[in-house]
Amino acid sequence: MMERDYLSRMSRAARWCLPPAEAAEVLEDYREIAEGRSEEALRRDLGSPWEAARQLAQTRAYRRWVAVFAVLAACVLLPAVLPVLSVLSGMAIFRFQAYGVDWLWWFPGLCDTIAPFRSGFFVTGTALALVWFRRGSGEGRRRTLPKGAVLLLVFLLIGIAFQWLVAWIILAEPAEILEAMTYQIADAMRLTMTLDMFVMGAIGMFALVQARMTDRRWRAVYILALAGCILGLSIYALWSSMDVSFGSAGWQARILLQYVAITALGLVGTGVSLC
Amino acid sequence: MLKRDLLELCLLHLMAQGDQYGYELLRRLHDVFPDVQESALYAILRQLCREGATERYQGEISGGPVRKYYRLTEAGQDRYAALLTVWRDMRDALSVLGIQ
Numbered sequence: 547m548m549e550r551d552y553l554s555r556m557s558r559a560a561r562w563c564l565p566p567a568e569a570a571e572v573l574e575d576y577r578e579i580a581e582g583r584s585e586e587a588l589r590r591d592l593g594s595p596w597e598a599a600r601q602l603a604q605t606r607a608y609r610r611w612v613a614v615f616a617v618l619a620a621c622v623l624l625p626a627v628l629p630v631l632s633v634l635s636g637m638a639i640f641r642f643q644a645y646g647v648d649w650l651w652w653f654p655g656l657c658d659t660i661a662p663f664r665s666g667f668f669v670t671g672t673a674l675a676l677v678w679f680r681r682g683s684g685e686g687r688r689r690t691l692p693k694g695a696v697l698l699l700v701f702l703l704i705g706i707a708f709q710w711l712v713a714w715i716i717l718a719e720p721a722e723i724l725e726a727m728t729y730q731i732a733d734a735m736r737l738t739m740t741l742d743m744f745v746m747g748a749i750g751m752f753a754l755v756q757a758r759m760t761d762r763r764w765r766a767v768y769i770l771a772l773a774g775c776i777l778g779l780s781i782y783a784l785w786s787s788m789d790v791s792f793g794s795a796g797w798q799a800r801i802l803l804q805y806v807a808i809t810a811l812g813l814v815g816t817g818v819s820l821c
Numbered sequence: 822m823l824k825r826d827l828l829e830l831c832l833l834h835l836m837a838q839g840d841q842y843g844y845e846l847l848r849r850l851h852d853v854f855p856d857v858q859e860s861a862l863y864a865i866l867r868q869l870c871r872e873g874a875t876e877r878y879q880g881e882i883s884g885g886p887v888r889k890y891y892r893l894t895e896a897g898q899d900r901y902a903a904l905l906t907v908w909r910d911m912r913d914a915l916s917v918l919g920i921q
Contacts, residue, residue, distance in 0.1 A: 572867070575889065578844055579859065591851065591859045598860035602867060 552588045552595065553580055559599035561759040563608055572602055611758075614678050618754055621671030622772045624660055625779040626747020630740040632657040632786075637737075661783035668776040668808065672769050672815045675754075679762035679819075691820070692761045698749055699816070702770045705742045706777060706809065712739050713781050713805055717798045736785060743778035746771045766819035773812020777805060828857065829865055830908055833893065833901040836875060840892040843877070866891065874900045 556576050560569040580588055592598055600608075632655075638647050660667075712735060715723055750771030757764035784801060831850055835841055846866065847859045854862075869875045874897035880890040893901065915921075 575843065575863070578889070579847065579863070593858045593860045598858075598863075601861055601864040604871075 552585055552592075553577060556580075556595035556598065558759065559595040560602070563599040563603040565607070566762075568602075572599075614674060615754065615758070618671055618674055618678075618768070619751060621667040621674075622747050622750035622754070622768065622775055625664060625667060625775040626743050626750070628657045628660055629779060629782045630744045633737055633740045657779075657782065658786070661779055664776050664779050664783075668772060668811070671772045672811065675757070675765045675768050675772075676815065676818065679757050679765040681762070681821075692756065692764055695753075695756075695761075695764055695767050698753065698767050699770060702746060702749060702767070702774055705746055706770075706774050706812075708742055709739060709774065709778050709781055710805075710809075712785075713777075713802075716781065716784060717802060736782075739778060740782065743775050743782075746774040746778070750775065763820055766816045769815040769819055770812055773808055773815070777808045777812070780804060780808065824857075825865065826904060826907070828854065828862060829869065830901070830904040832862070832866060832869065833874070833897060833904065836891055836893045836897070837901055840880070840890045842880075843889045843891055846891060869897065869900075872896075872900075 553573070553576060557569075557573055560572050560576075563569075564572060576592075579592070583591070714720075715727075715735075750768050753764045753767035753771060757768060780801075828850070831853070832846065835846055835849065843866065847862050850862050851857065851859050866875070870877060870891070873894055875891050876894050877889050877891050879887050
């Protein structure tokens with residue numbers, strides 16, 4: 547039992563630090579080495595699983611992986627976290643200004659600062675995920691999709707559908723909805739959309755870790771989550787924009803094209819990732 | 822010569838005596854250097870494999886389970902000879918200074 551605990555921790559550490567084929571080989575060796583030893587003896591003779599795995603990793607290869615992970619994480623986290631922080635800090639400034647929260651003033655602006663770079667985040671994240679977790683990177687071919695991945699893909703599609711509903715209200719300006727729309731409803735919708743993006747970002751991070759540690763096809767979940775976050779950020783940027791040129795004729799078509807492109811690329815990337 | 826080189830030399834030396842069962846190799850060296858963890862020795866062994874100094878193969882003891890054995894390659898023998906020379910030079914240099 548103890549030996550199995552050590553091995554399961556070693557398994558996680560090895561799959562994080564080493565490429566899949568090498569991790570599988572190391573785990574096979576460790577099963578042999580660990581056989582019949584207690585947890586205490588394993589810790590004494592072999593050290594902590596993470597230390598052991600780090601010793602096995604080639605420094606350059608491991609650093610490259612950490613750098614790729616940092617870029618992929620930034621691509622999905624920045625558009626996921628900043629909008630919700632912007633909305634919450636905006637609310638805090640209005641509701642609690644008497645309690646000295648003025649220092650939060652710069653938070654809402656952060657989101658507008660990163661919004662122009664959203665295409666860069668999307669293209670970098672998608673391309674890097676497709677290339678890094680490509681087939682033949684040492685992992686054997688599996689037929690069934692990873693457990694939970696399908697469920698999360700469905701969840702992400704529902705989240706994207708909600709974002710499209712918000713986009714439709716902004717772009718089509720349906721009279722019957724706008725008449726019923728109060729400030730509170732609009733505010734609640736904006737908060738829901740940012741929370742939706744936050745959850746998508748968390749799912750994207752989870753999928754990123756899973757793609758490294760269990761099955762590279764989790765990158766499909768990462769790419770769809772990224773597409774959801776970027777689409778959400780685009781809608782959020784439009785919603786909070788003070789740019790009057792949006793009022794010019796045909797502005798909806800231009801914006802709609804952007805949203806369709808993000809969604810379509812996200813879906814194509816997801817499909818390719820599942821192969 | 823670093824401690825890591827010494828450990829590498831020891832591993833190569835043991836393998837120069839004949840093919841070795843990986844687990845046994847680690848245990849023997851750990852018994853001699855108890856302060857060095859087996860995981861560190863295993864990391865050196867893997868690196869030797871990666872560099873082509875050693876190669877592994879699956880062997881079977883009569884009636885027992887399939888086990889992984891390690892043997893020296895030609896490159897490994899060259900590496901062993903080079904490390905041995907460095908070690909002997911160092912030992913001679915130390916003895917000139919009176920360090921036994």
